Amino acid sequence: MARRGALKANLLVAAQRAMAEHGTSVRLNQIASEAGVTAGAVLYHYPNMQELLFEANQSGMARFHDQRLEALAGISDPAARLIQTIRTGVPEGPEDPDVRLLCALGGEAARNNLYALLLTSLFDRQVSMYQGILEMGVASGAFVLRQDTITIARNLVALEDAYGYRMMAKHPTLGYDSAVELIVEYARLATGHPLPLEK
Amino acid sequence: MARRGALKANLLVAAQRAMAEHGTSVRLNQIASEAGVTAGAVLYHYPNMQELLFEANQSGMARFHDQRLEALAGISDPAARLIQTIRTGVPEGPEDPDVRLLCALGGEAARNNLYALLLTSLFDRQVSMYQGILEMGVASGAFVLRQDTITIARNLVALEDAYGYRMMAKHPTLGYDSAVELIVEYARLATGHPLPLEK
DNA sequence: AAATTTCCTGAATTGTGATTTAAGAACTCC
DNA sequence: GGAGTTCTTAAATCACAATTCAGGAAATTT
Structure with missing residues (x-):
């Protein structure tokens, strides 16, 4: 594991990349895979995806x-x-x-x-x-x-x-x-x- | 039922309206409902939705x-x-x-x-x-x-x-x-x- | 290094939506 | 108005994706 809180910061850029590639209908799994983690890890930091997408x-x-x-x-x-x-x-x-x-x-x-x-x-x-x-x-x-x-x-x-x-x-x-x-x-x-x- | 082939023509404008309202992630059911029919009826005329969306x-x-x-x-x-x-x-x-x-x-x-x-x-x-x-x-x-x-x-x-x-x-x-x-x-x-x- | 907290995974759950299919309704043609 | 065709529905099926959750791994604290 990296330093605490490292993933949460990475998720923003991962979500940006995933959305640039797949558009507004980007999947949670695509974001997770872009960040190199599973969907659950993403949800741990952003319980609802909409908020992550918005912040991204x-x-x-x-x-x-x-x-x-x-x-x-x-x-x-x-x-x-x-x-x-x-x-x-x-x-x-x-x-x-x-x-x-x-x-x-x-x-x-x-x-x-x-x-x-x-x-x-x-x-x-x-x-x-x-x-x-x-x-x-x-x-x-x-x-x-x-x-x-x-x-x-x-x-x-x-x-x-x-x-x-x-x-x-x-x-x-x-x-x-x-x-x-x-x-x-x-x-x-x-x-x-x-x-x-x-x- | 209206005249033969009537729905097929209407589907184009129904799909346009549905897509204008719901964007590129428009659902088959939304198009069907816009046209006043069920999803099956839409698929009868356009076996795959992508083609309908494109033509629309x-x-x-x-x-x-x-x-x-x-x-x-x-x-x-x-x-x-x-x-x-x-x-x-x-x-x-x-x-x-x-x-x-x-x-x-x-x-x-x-x-x-x-x-x-x-x-x-x-x-x-x-x-x-x-x-x-x-x-x-x-x-x-x-x-x-x-x-x-x-x-x-x-x-x-x-x-x-x-x-x-x-x-x-x-x-x-x-x-x-x-x-x-x-x-x-x-x-x-x-x-x-x-x-x-x-x- | 043990205890504690934080973080992440993988499987199970739930929901949604496209697609198939069998049956019935509506239209056209004769 | 009956035969045959075209159209439509409703239910069943299949696939996929979000979310939940229990368990375990990794970091941090003491």
Whole structure:
């Protein structure tokens, strides 16, 4: 046995992985197997599975958002920050586990108010993140906005989301680079900044 | 009993409704009850449920797309066509059955290639629809595009999709009107046309 | 290292849902 | 309106998954 309480922490990431693979109809046994234990062990820590799934999704979203914030850490130029944020908002490929999790939840939110709340809150936080970057760019004179920051920010997040879904569905001509380019093209129009992509 | 073969046709819409309500994990009994028959009757026409679900989704998407095309029937002005198309691309509310169906499928597409294909094909058809409108507007001189038609069209469809998900999740400040306005704002920027919304 | 607590397993239980089947009802055709 | 076909039901079957539980293993405490 590992240290006390070790499994309980692992269960969150195990549940995330299992749900990314099997969707919202993930089985208890699939989570258990992902964690390398039996179903009973899972139930010992989370007597009802719903709570585990909820916490797993909550923590998965928090990690997704935190990672995006971290990726901005060393960048001060507003244009570079904007590009970087767009880059981290698009899944790397159809297997990206974080986005898979989010997409799996999207449909569920229509009939589960808890998940709806989680997704809504994530959306709003991401909008705020973009708004901050846009305002910083305006203040520094780098951006000349053609629309409200709330409009631009919402549309940017919306584009990320939608292209995430397209990539999960393995669209043949919409890979990571095209999706980033499409979103950046909108950002260029809205900010009046050339936002160079060459990396 | 109704006319021969009547149930089989009804099953498609019954399955659509049941799936819009219960998601991809919809039960055979829920479909049967929606159709007003027992599970056995459903299985008589569709020996395996998967095929029924697939056909139901296929026909649901086709209807969604066809309805949008029909809504354009009497409109010849490119700007009016563009606005009208955006209007029919956003769900009327969180209960809109067509969009619920589409959203339910979104997460499933990550692990079901058939559904992935359906959604990809719908996306592409909608992109083509927008491209047609944009080109018409360019030809008539109404639009002065700031981006490729493919870029604008893809972003418009992406925005529709994403705001559809937000509305399904009952975002508190993103209703039908706001979503349309957000998308139209992008369209204005991209087409150089004021696209007046007052109706 | 013994005692205690925490943790985990494997089998049994219970519930749910898809699928099969036999029988009967409803429709069509003549 | 009767024969034959198509359709539908209700009960039985089968499979699977969540949950419970008694027993034992592993960590922690003393």
